[in-house]
Amino acid sequence: MPATCGSRCASSRRCTARCAPTTARARAWTISSPGILTASAFAVPIARQLLNMDVPQELQRLDGSALRSLFVFIIAAAIFNFAFMAMVTHRLLGRLRNLSERDALTNLFNRRAIERDLQREWHRWQRRRERFAVLIVDLDHFKQVNDTLGHPVGDEVLRQTAERLAAHARETDEVARIGGEEFLVLLPATSREGALRVAERLLVQLRAQPLGPAAGGVRMTASIGAALVEAGDTDVAAVLARADRALYGAKSQGRDRVVFLP
Numbered sequence: 001m002p003a004t005c006g007s008r009c010a011s012s013r014r015c016t017a018r019c020a021p022t023t024a025r026a027r028a029w030t031i032s033s034p035g036i037l038t039a040s041a042f043a044v045p046i047a048r049q050l051l052n053m054d055v056p057q058e059l060q061r062l063d064g065s066a067l068r069s070l071f072v073f074i075i076a077a078a079i080f081n082f083a084f085m086a087m088v089t090h091r092l093l094g095r096l097r098n099l100s101e102r103d104a105l106t107n108l109f110n111r112r113a114i115e116r117d118l119q120r121e122w123h124r125w126q127r128r129r130e131r132f133a134v135l136i137v138d139l140d141h142f143k144q145v146n147d148t149l150g151h152p153v154g155d156e157v158l159r160q161t162a163e164r165l166a167a168h169a170r171e172t173d174e175v176a177r178i179g180g181e182e183f184l185v186l187l188p189a190t191s192r193e194g195a196l197r198v199a200e201r202l203l204v205q206l207r208a209q210p211l212g213p214a215a216g217g218v219r220m221t222a223s224i225g226a227a228l229v230e231a232g233d234t235d236v237a238a239v240l241a242r243a244d245r246a247l248y249g250a251k252s253q254g255r256d257r258v259v260f261l262p
């Protein structure tokens, strides 16, 4: 278990609020506005040049219908260019967003993304009294895998563990990698019993089958600290602190188990 576990929730960086619905548009504007301003700065002198230009003799000789065709062609080319650039920008923004929200090794949500979603659930809880639970899942004795089979196999263990967690969480739950061998499962709109059922299922799925050959065929277990949002909680950090303490309890009681606090 990382040494920082106990202090995690005291950190304001971990629990920073990000308001999901408005940020995507705000981010897109922040990224594209310098481009728009630069383009405008160039557009004015270029337009002046064009207005001052003499019409070439070849163009002067064109009749009405040829001029119309040329005009239509120029407009069509401009529209095509605009649509193409808009599509490229849209794809790039999508990729950027994906990169900023995903863990590079496992492709699960990263800490930043799950913090945003934790805040969203916190607001739901405050507005509608909809309870959410968190599970902190920490692999047992993972260091031994690295020490005996090497770091690349350790990485594969993390990847395959991530796949199993994601495959056996509920459709509406979110799984994130928040540290080396530590994962967080966010369970929206749930009860203590519901969260316990999911936690037990994840433990069974991890220990039931050894991982694949690329992960050394090792059989991994995990310890889970679980917590449900309570009336006395002042923020998300309070819930995470309880899950952290529960995880510590699961480790000290012998690992491969879930402990629920309070």
Ligand SMILES: Nc1nc2c(ncn2[C@@H]2O[C@H](COP(=O)(O)OP(=O)(O)OP(=O)(O)O)[C@@H](O)[C@H]2O)c(=O)[nH]1
Pocket: 001, 002, 003, 105, 138, 139, 140, 141, 142, 143, 144, 146, 150, 151, 152, 153, 154, 155, 158, 179, 180, 181, 251, 255
């Ligand atoms: N392969 C690999 N190892 C990592 C990564 N991130 C962290 N680690 C290793 O994970 C190990 C975690 O060790 P510990 O915190 O002692 O945890 P543990 O061995 O699972 O022990 P318990 O949690 O107490 O059961 C350390 O050896 C880290 O170097 C990673 O991305 N890839």
